[in-house]
Amino acid sequence: DGAELLKKTSTVKGKGKAKNELGGGSFQSMGLHPSLLRALTLRGYRTPTPIQRSSIPTLLSNPPRDLVGMARTGSGKTLAYMIPLLQRLGGRHSGVYGARALILVPSRELAVQVLKVGRELSRGWREAGDQEHAGERDESGPSTSANALRWALVVGGEGLDEQFETMANNPDVIIATPGRLLHLLVEMSLNLSTIQYLVFDEADRLFELGFSTHLTSILEKLPSSRQTLLFSATLPKSLVEFAKAGLREPKLVRLDSET
Ligand code: ADP
Numbered sequence: 001d002g003a004e005l006l007k008k009t010s011t012v013k014g015k016g017k018a019k020n021e022l023g024g025g026s027f028q029s030m031g032l033h034p035s036l037l038r039a040l041t042l043r044g045y046r047t048p049t050p051i052q053r054s055s056i057p058t059l060l061s062n063p064p065r066d067l068v069g070m071a072r073t074g075s076g077k078t079l080a081y082m083i084p085l086l087q088r089l090g091g092r093h094s095g096v097y098g099a100r101a102l103i104l105v106p107s108r109e110l111a112v113q114v115l116k117v118g119r120e121l122s123r124g125w126r127e128a129g130d131q132e133h134a135g136e137r138d139e140s141g142p143s144t145s146a147n148a149l150r151w152a153l154v155v156g157g158e159g160l161d162e163q164f165e166t167m168a169n170n171p172d173v174i175i176a177t178p179g180r181l182l183h184l185l186v187e188m189s190l191n192l193s194t195i196q197y198l199v200f201d202e203a204d205r206l207f208e209l210g211f212s213t214h215l216t217s218i219l220e221k222l223p224s225s226r227q228t229l230l231f232s233a234t235l236p237k238s239l240v241e242f243a244k245a246g247l248r249e250p251k252l253v254r255l256d257s258e259t
């Protein structure tokens, strides 16, 4: 009967509203570049996970907002920061000097994983862009290897010469462990004044490993106008203190066990 129908309708509406309050229920509703959307589909990412739903719209808002994202391992935190990163960078090499994004991670293994996720998505973006261009829909023109987004891995265990070379190639995104990054900052007076987007991934582990003094020294080299994100599975007191010092009125997205 009518009342039941109303009930049903309002339940559906209520659900939709809750999703919207979390910042949109689908990748399609986030205002992403069409080629980035296609790249996501191509890689099999059809619907955002809860941490992605609540983080991505905030990270893409204007003016940019800082964010602390806490969610368990396996909840999709990598894409929660990688999608906004690619959208902000336009998915392509800037053509001007200086890296625009820096991702700090606790280990070489994680750096390699993050690089893989980022590279695959940006490659997917370029491929999707080419298809669009064939239909004359992409104003930004065809992709070439020259305007592909450039990534640099700055981690222990890589030869230093190799890393100097990567840095000389003018990367757009640097994925780094704190110790090695500080080493390069000193040894090749690496300039980080162009960084606009800074991510601390697995921040609790970065702290457990005793990187906090390294992190503070790195922060001093970055422009204060940057957008800063901190993702973690746990949020110990020391990390909250660090976030208060290094981030500007961050939005806290905290997803405990319910998801
Ligand atoms: P976390 O960093 O929170 O531990 P990851 O970012 O490593 O989690 O993601 C965990 C797994 O979930 C990965 O295999 C990733 O490919 C997958 N994943 C992430 N987001 C999505 C999505 N929106 N749809 C499908 N799979 C996803």
Ligand code: MG
Residues within 6 Å of the ligand: 077, 078, 201, 202
């Ligand atoms: Mg992770």
